[in-house]
Amino acid sequence: MTINKNDYLIFSIIAVFYLAVVLNFKTNPVFVIISSIVFALLYVVWGVFHHYRSQNLHLKIVLEYCLVALLGVVIISTLLL
Numbered sequence: 001m002t003i004n005k006n007d008y009l010i011f012s013i014i015a016v017f018y019l020a021v022v023l024n025f026k027t028n029p030v031f032v033i034i035s036s037i038v039f040a041l042l043y044v045v046w047g048v049f050h051h052y053r054s055q056n057l058h059l060k061i062v063l064e065y066c067l068v069a070l071l072g073v074v075i076i077s078t079l080l081l
Contacts (some may be wrong), residue, residue, distance in 0.1 A: 007050045014042050029080040036076040040069035 018039040025031045047065035051057040 004050060004054060007046070007053065011043075011046050011050075014039070014046065032080060033073075033077050036073050040073050043069050043072075 021035045022032055044065045048062055051061050
């Protein structure tokens with residue numbers, strides 16, 4: 001983790017921004033779902049970028065990030081609708 005502190009800082013900023021958006025627009029479920037989808041896509045892009053920089057990017061890692069992002073979106077959308 002010490003090698004990629006900037007990567008984790010970027011992800012933390014994205015996550016805090018997502019939480020701020022969700023808390024500000026919690027009365028609009030469609031907007032929360034859309035922002036969750038955007039966050040999921042950014043999560044996958046960040047994961048691919050992070051592992052590419054760490055030189056250990058494999059297809060199974062990309063698949064794992066995609067499935068975790070999909071699971072998160074499904075959980076959020078199930079809870080809101």
